[in-house]
Amino acid sequence: MEPHRLSLPPLDEPGEVVTFYSHKGGAGRTMALANLAVMLARRNNATVPTLMIDWDMEAPGLHHYFRANQEGAGVLELFEACRDQLLRRSRLVGERDDEQLAQAVLDAVGWEQFIVRADQSRPLFLMRAGRQDASYAERLARLDWEGLFDACPALFRVFADNLARRFRHVLVDSRAGRTETAGICTTLLPTKLVLVFTPNRQHLDGLEGLVQRATTWRRSHEDEQRPLLIYPLPSRIEMDDSAQRALWRRGDPERGIPGYQPVFERALAEAYGLGRISLESYFDEVQLQQVRSLGCGEQLPVNADEEDDRFSITRTFQAFLGWFLGGYRPWQSREEIPLLNAVAQGRAAMERGGGRGVSLPLARDLALLGELYRREGRFDQAAACLDESLSLHVLILGDDHADTLDSKAALADLLFEQEKYEEAHFLQESVLEARERMFGAAATGTLNASSALAATLAQLGQVPEALALQDAVIDAHRRYLGNEHLVTVESLAMRADILCHGGHIDQAADLLEQVLALRARLLGTEHADTVRTRKVLAQAKSRMKQEPHAVHDTHQREHRIVSVEQPRTGYPAAASPRHGASGELAVENELSTPRIGMR
Template identity: 45%
Template sequence: MEHNRIPLPPLVTPGEVTTFYAYEGGAARNAMLSALALQLAGAGAGAPDRTRAGSPVLMIDWDLDAPALHRHFELSSDGEEACAVLARPDADCDADPGLPPGAEGGAGGEAQRRARPGLVDFFEACRTQLRREASQRTGAGSDEVLAERVLDAIDWQNYVERADQRRPLYLMRAGRFDGSYAERAGRLDWEALFDACPALFRRFGARMARHFSHVLVASRPGRSPAVSVCTTLLADRLVGLFTPSPGSLDGFEGAVRRAIEYRCTHEDEQRPLLVYPLACAPDGARSDPHQRWRRGDARLGAPGYQPRIEVLLRACYGWPRVNLDSYFDELQLPLADAMSTAGPGTDRRALARFAGVLAEWVAPGRFPWQSLDEIRLRAAVARARPAHSGAEFAANARELADSLARLGGLCRREGRFDEARACLEECLALRQDTLDKDHPSVRAARADVALLLLDAGALPEARRQYELLGQSCARSVGADDPETLSARSRLARVLAGLGEAERALALHEQVVAACERALGDEHPATLDSLEDLAISLTQQHEYGRARIVCERVLEGRRRQLGAEHEDTLRCGQRLAQLLGEMGELGNARRLLEAVLRARERHDGPDAAGALGAREALAEILAAQGDLAAVRSIQESLARTRERHLGAGHPETLDMQLRLASTLGQQGETEAARRLREQVAELRRHLEQAEGIDLQRSEAEDRQQREHGHRQGPGEGVQVSDSLGHKLAQLQNLIDSRSPREARALADSLRNTVLRPSVADPLRRRGAAMIKQVYLQDGDKDALLSFTQDEVSSLEGALIEAARDNPVPSR
């Protein structure tokens, strides 16, 4: 590696420090770090845009006992990459007995390269400078100031060398590999350095990040003060590799918990830490064909690494929606490939794909529970945000709108309605600004917004959007076009939900007649309009008519799409629940069991559709009095929700309460009491945390208003929104026709929804859903009372606004 002075001015935006940690062994750690470094420095198509342009990357070998990172980038004396100089463990050479394992090099220029300083030499210089400062200091100063003075006195560029001539890739090796290296490395006392200047390591990392977009640190394995420096004091991001070996995952979990705990309990260290786990098996995902290591095996009592890590991240971040399916689908590292990439003469392509995918999470700082699809869509949104005017603005706006539409659809499917609404409404606004008001893309965007509002229970707003959509479709494609008829059919559903039953049913009948006349009895648009009619009839408790219509839709879907198409299964489940309402429990059970088997076969037992079908089946079984079967399903659903959402998530707690009720009906009163007490305790903790979050949210809102700053949709990180989760749960209870549970939750949310700090869209959505529950429950007194509270809340907000912004006197 050539050793010239490095012309690296400070970056406009400082970079990030990423520590690579493996509890045991460093070969896979070094291989993955090296592969990621090449990606971030611009070696592959998967590298982010800003790194492709040549952003510098620094690697630091902190594994002083077995330094080997330099072997991945060994250069000959003329600066070109060489394949023949790589030292092998079995090489027959005159190795210096003072060198650490793996530090022996090839011939030609190796003695010169051994003499170059590195990490050990840098911190030896820091130790010397700290002693000098201690002897010369006349007054007390902060640790931060002392750390900066020490680092100012030592030129870090003397300890860093170029590792690649084609890319801005640099290395700080473990140290000068001479006869005294092992003794000097062993003599370096990390705890003493920290005691002398606690801010030294943090400021060192920050200084390196001023000049390098990414600083990748290879930590030593195990547990030691050096490991704590790398994982706790230096890191902004932590990549942890673990294997099926006993203790490997425990070691990774321990390192994460210690780092998080330290940062939470030390005021100067309260910085975020992003954690990226890497599962390493001998042959990657192929080593675990039945996914027992990943998912667990209940028969063996093995929980699986994915559920364990999801629990770990939920506890560390306080974020309930941790699902690592997409992450681990992409990143299960083959150890065999990692072990084969130990030098520049080997085929580095073995890990290139994994490193490229990991870079998509690490480079922009995305959470590992964000799916790869979401990450790529957010990257597309960021790239497409218009920065120019004229024709280029219009082109960028159309690209941005398309990306926002796809991102909004993804958020909607995952139940994140607020994020979905922000994306879809911005998409609609962009298309309205750049296209004709009746353009097909504008109509499609409006249809997406309207459907989201309908699903979220924001019925007045959904009504307005469907009215506009119907008018636009009629002007553009005609009154009898399937698109126009679909908009009118959905409008009828909204009207039914708002209590305008006669108008809704009249509109439904008009739409159905028009579909049959223009398109035929079994056209998809005709079946869709009939299904909408069945939903409205069910809401009006006209079960007999609803059943006839639903059966017709189910038969038509079976002929057109097949018995196991998603639309057919959805309609079958709807009919089964309707039969349950009518008391035909045997028919309902058989139909639901068939739907559940198909969903589990196609989507898996933990898919959302399968969980919904299983929960609906439990309701039918409960009505039949088969409490043993109900208990079995509820226990399974409770475990699944706890695994995917966390023990304190509202949906998990709701299922635990249902299970407690079943236990009580079976006569197990003590078990039911203990379970209810456990749920109550968890809810108390959640309410306390919610109060803290609310205070923090109000402070952040005030700060944003003072600075006039608002973050755009699709940017930044996800923020925990417990009210949003509860409203999503309420919508699920409404859809699944669980009136008792929906009423209880609606009552508990009355005061929360009307708080002044709640965002206006969330407040309106919550208020509409609570009114819908009271209306369906037939409780006009509760509806009137809540409406009066809502008016009082609005009056209070107006009075407060007038006080803050008085009208000047004339």
Template identity: 30%
Template sequence: MIFTFYSFKGGVGRSMSLANVADILARRGLRVLMIDFDLEAPGLEQYFPITPSRIRNHLGVLDLLLSYKKAMSRGSNENDVEPTFSSLSHFIVPIYPSLPHGRLDLMPAGLREGTTALTAYAVNLRKFDWQDFFFNWDGETFFEWLRSSLLRPTSSSEAGQGYDVVLVDSRTGVTELGGICAYQLADVVVMYCAANHQNLEGTRDMVRDFTSSKVMGLRRDRPLEVIVVPSRVEQRDPSLLVTFQETFKALFERYTPTPLVNESISFWDLMVPYEPQEAFDERVIAAAQNDNRSTRPIEHAFERLADAMSLVAAPSSSLAKARQIKGLSDEDQESAVFEQKPQYDLTRRFAPFDAYVSAPSNHDRTVIDQLVSYLSESARLSVFYDNVAGGDRVFPHVDQTIRRCRTFLICVGPTGLTDSWQQKELGIALDAATIGGGIRIVPVLLPDADLAAVPESLKQYAWADFRDGIENPTALEGLARSIRSSQTAQIEPTIDDHPPYRGLAAFSERDSRFFFGRGKEIDEIIDLLRQVFSIVLVGPSGAGKSSLIQAGLAPMLRAGRILGSEKWDIVSVRPATESLATITREIRKIVRHTILIIDPLEEVFTHRPDDFERRIFFKELDQTLKDQPKIHKVVMVLRSDYLVDARSHGLNVDLSSTAIFPLPVMSANQLREAIERPAQVAGFAFEPGLVERILADISHSPACLPMAQVALERLWKERREGWLTNESYDRLGGAQRMLSFSLEHFLSSANPSDRSLARRIVGYLVDLAGDTYVRRRAQLSDILQSGGQSSQISELIERLVEAHLVAVDGTPTGTFVELTHDYLLASDTTLLKWLEEDRERIRFLNFLRAEADEWQKATGRDREGLLLRAEKLTRATTFLAAYRDSLAADEVAFIESSESARTRRRARLVISLLVLLTVLTSMLAFTLWQKSVATSGQLRSEQALNRVNELLARTGVTLASPDGDWLFRRDSSGYEIINTHNAKVRLSLGSLPTISASAFSPDGKFFAAAFDDGSVHYWNLRENDTAGRALSNLDLARQLTFSPSGRLLAAAGDFQLVVWEVNDGRQALSLPSTSRILYLRYESDDLLKFTDVEGLEKTVDVRTGAIVTDSIKPAGPLVDPRASTGSISYRVCVGEYQRACPPTDVFLYCGSSVSEWAQARCSSYSLSQLSSRDGNKCGYSVVQVACKEAR
């Protein structure tokens, strides 16, 4: 609603009443806007404890009107640009931006600070033609738009929109401005009438005018109520007072609005008495007085007027709902939270600094830094010191900051006050001290200061003398005392001995006024208790279960929220304080109607080690509650991870009489309420942005509530002049840093045995994501089973839970433990030091857990395939020997099963090799027999060896896997791979082209083969992989080998080396060679060594392709084992295609000279033709070179 405050004559206290009523309504939680429409004599800002020049330097009503006219005069091509006048926030300035609930803003008369601005304001006001504005500029439409914009419900963040109440200070007398404020803007006109004939008659005439049919026509029959207030009525002459009262009632009683009549309120009841002091001071009373000052009649008058205005408002409006708490129903009064009067300056958004330090820019900064360090750290004062260069400062920022300070320290060096920025800063401070009187100026003489250079304007102030040195303790302590003496005397709230934040302690019933954020859950629990006999409140550690019951539910039950509960006793018991038998015995003795609370129930398990005693307790408790008629309701509080234990020990959860209430995690809005509202009730405020910072710091933590409470408890101790400040939060390190302090304190106070156990527990609660530590939810059973000491580990976890460093949560799938915040892994703590020392162990442990988990989930033959092999198994067995205590039973079983499988594989391999050896021995004997009976002497060793090879081929076995699981063989039908466990064929390659090379991976998972058509394939033997994967072709691959991890596959072809990634078949390396590669092996996954037929040995870095080493083997040239003995011989194959030559032969292309090749290597040699074949070009020939003396 819009209320226009009007008076026929001036001097009746109209503006002062408006300011006080605005203050009252804003403090009641309403969004209130004042409009200073007394353009010829403005000054509403004078009534508030703010700097008037700040308001006068702001756009206002006259600027809004001129902006509208300017916008309306633009051409149509500019209509797409939003005119300035429509952004009302540009013309509104906050007065009380930091009220707990409401807000008070002002639209001043206009920009008029300074001679130039005031002259322009006067000229614009004098030239403004109201008739022209209405007839030529559609003024009526403008004011209708203004009405709707100010009162329209909106979700916009514009400061000037969506007000509950607008109070307009109108011009006196019969003026166009008065008519606009009443005729067009107002819903209600509040008229002030002083005790003299001119006021009575003039007010009577204006009331008749405002209620006339002519005005109703102008308003299009929109109702206009009138409230007439007798004002500044002298009380000392009773007879004159009675005469004025009779005349006033005769003139105005008939106009009393119906809502006031229904409440038996007359206009005379709204009388504002005359008080000389207030007539002189003209300040808002609530902001000016101290708490120890009694309430005066004029204050009651303003409160009555605010109530009367609320009565004439629509019943559903915010104004009607904001009447004083005496108007609440009895039920609402019982549940209402009575808040302390704000202890902070409502006109500010931030706490003031204790001191602002102004220092010359050309002075030694070390001295200034020492001074600031002492004041802020040792004296614990809030000090603002901007050490940027003067030219980099922003003047409005400096202006606002200085006005926020209690003391202005002007540092003076040897040249006096010659710095231009210091002069500006001093000018602002002097202006603030003169106008508002809220800042104290203290000159500080630096060690090299010249007293003669101190300006005369500063010599009138008491200075701080550091000419003997900045380390002077007497001078420092004196300066600190001086700054503290300038602090505003803070009225300590009555709750100061009972702070609104409880840290890690639970809220008690005594703290109920500070308990917020769980209203929805309290209502749901009360509804449940109306239906059942008992409830079990279940939630994770740190969820606020006890606080909800003690500070939330108990007061509601005492207030009678359940029929008759206001007459019941509330008895709360803790299993840790008495024996379980004593508890049940005391319950039986209850003789009054009672609500029984058992909180926390998990203490039956954490403090009572005797399992038999626990079972007896639950059994007797169930029977006692059934037999005890005086107990009407039972509430049990239980940590969720103990619900299964409680049920197994006999906790009765019969759904017909007992309800389990799982307490949900607090939402962001609930957390905000739990953080903000206790401070508001205590009369304190958070600086802007601080609540958001706290919420951001505690987000994603299962212990967000205790984290917030710990931070808030410490922040409360650092409060300053009614504010909880960003500076204090920074100094304390934030919620996360405070949590890490708790961790360090816990570990430093723990004995060596507990520290060792804590380190083991942490190993379960941390994962490595790349190089970053992250929290991990671990099964409590896994931690307790590791390495014994389960009772000690359980006890230590309980202590970590109590310190809110870890959280425990019971779910249907098990009980889980996790660290409460990621910051514990990111900060410089003992925990991080442990993690860095154990990084590789944690990395392998995480791998092992994942593999063991997959193995546990698998069944049948799949389990066998998931066991560890080769290098991974070797490392796992080493790990088991060193860290068995860190492994859960399942993980130990996984490693031991892998070892057993390896033992079985090796046994099978030994048997297979023995059989193979037997076959080979038989064939060799047969071959030797053939040689001994040969009639021809032309069978040489080469022919004999070839015969052995032929016989080997007939056995079919050509290669066995390193783990002994597979044999690669060839028979008449082609190639196949056989499983040594069951002798079944795993893979049949059929009649594929001839295989030139083959290899198994070290763990036996993959098999690779190269064919004489140049193709290379590989297969995954542990999956149903029959197609395999084809890799890029080579000319002919003669060597294949896997890297130690099985991740890479290398092939050596004719003058080419290629490496592939096994997981995706991508080519990782292709390297040319100057001659054929004979031997190929991995040094490691990254280093590959190969040797060519010329004896050149090289090592290549697979990652980069760079040759790491390059040398000639000491053994000299390679010797063909089939060459004649007694001399160094080579077999040289000359042909068109290298694939036609045996892999051990030196290959030369067609046209090459074998003699030239031999001359380069031998001082003397002989050549002999071994074989030849005609071809398209040069055919094929093999020449033996006997090198008698190698070069």
């Protein structure tokens, strides 16, 4: 690897500076950085300029992955020169402001000369830790990093800006632990921070503290109001021990094992001022497995692995890049990311004048994204997507098209779940009227719309009207599907919901007995739906004992609807536990507001 005067043109828009940090050594941080650097540089037909910086100055080793000698100048010599420039300029009168001073120093030093090419087949570059001669350790000890910062606080930030103007990706290999250089690398330089760790207490405790320090620094310093995205990267995971792998991921409080997923969920939620977040989808995909062959030598897996091998470590790096490259947060699910990309592409095509062939796929992708957000409980984002989807359907297809009606029904489902019953009622009446007119009263879509409206009417206190609608649905299902079809059973369960909401607990319990017997026979006694119905029935009977003179007038006090419904496929929908009216946690979302799964 020969010295190379940098001749790359400036980028159209700035790249990103990414620091790789581990609290302790042995996590595979440098190996992870080197592999990702190769993968990034070979993107777009090997045209993405990528720079690696070895800032692990006490134990430099990044150059070993690229067969480079240790004689070239690097980070140490660069900042020695910056120190000398600052000393000379400190004697000048009327020096410019801090950022101008930093730029003048870097221009005088010529920071580009400290970069060499690491790979002749792709635009991959390296800045070494420094010249590994006999004086290296002494020179490193003499360099006062804190003094450099005090002399010119903008120096490191402006240096990062200069790098980002020439390289799409700048990957910094930071020193482990709490050191001055680690502080520079994790707080002053990056736009992204990759925390590489092995699952143990020492790594996790140190990284949790770092997340707090780095984000607090950014928030509390006026000159540092820049975004900082943090990505945890578990490494050296033993893939042949599933029990141990799950233990360290989930944790076990009784055994004093914290679990890295809950640790980072808590740390990131606190750092970004969020409520509860989930890293479930992210850690399902991103776990760097222990590969015994990596223990000897410096061969990079990305240069040896078959890229299509789903068991390879390269495949895990590719999964990580799915979040990393797009700037997606690790708490965004893998289902969300391709939909976000599709929506962004669709909106861009619409701005360029795309017609029906663009707007309808965009409306579909928005509907899918809105449904995903609804399932995840992100109701405001779901509402925005579903509302935009509906507007596109109306614009292109008209109010009464079947796809438009499906879009209205989806938005009504969301409004129901948000307890915006009046708004849901308005949309559901419109959907029901149009489907009856277009498809007939006995059509599946019409019956689904009737059940959805019945549930909303019950919530609005119109229980008799709700029962009348639902009875019509039950009659149609019995007539066309038979008494023991799962859809018929579901319509009976919905009627039990309405009865319970109206305070008719005894009638609801009788009906639930029928539902339980049918589900046990059709699905089995241990099927999730059967078990759920059994629990609901027990709750209803318990409520009857506690309230022997239950008032049937729903205006006397609020009754929460019993949710035993399932999607029309006959399979249960995933639901989060909620609190019932009594304040006790309801089982599987029973005795709480249901999600309408039938449109």
